[in-house]
Amino acid sequence: MEDKNLTPIQHFAFIFLIFIMMLSICGCNSLPDGTPPAGNIVEPFKNNQNILSRQEAVNYMITSLTMRCQPVANASRPPAVIKAFERGRVEMDALPEAVFSGVQKMSMIRPAPSASEADYRLESKIAGNEIVTWKMKFVSADGKKEFWSETVEIQTGKQ
Helix, strand or coil, rough: CCCCCCCCHHHHHHHHHHHHHHHHHHHHHCHHHHHCCCCCCCCCCCCCCCCCCHHHHHHHHHHHHHHHHHHCCCCCCCCCEEEEECCCCHHHCHHHHHHHHHHHHHCCCEECCHHCCEEEEEEEEEECCCCCEEEEEEEEEEEEECCEEEEEEEEEECC
């Protein structure tokens, strides 16, 4: 014959289930009658994370390039890539080099010995004053097909 008494854990679980059911029923009755007000009840949070520090921008570019660029993400063998970095702001010239170096350390690309031996070209352009716009593109060696492109804004005062 089976014992029909509940263990303490089963008893606690049963009471907890009843408690949750009562809360859900009461929660539905707590909304006031009538139509909701027009527009936002609470102002949405405005996030200024679009403007990154230099290190955040490099990390973002590395992540984006390795995850979103099909020739890099899906390669069985690292493609040969030539750098095409447009130089401009001296303090920012190291950023595209850091991206190239970071992706190369992950063994996802390799530097091409020359432009004629490159499978692809990684382009970079940095322009602006207070807030700098940095655009990188991953294109075919001849530049006719774009596989990936990303743009970020960098606050020049942020490291």
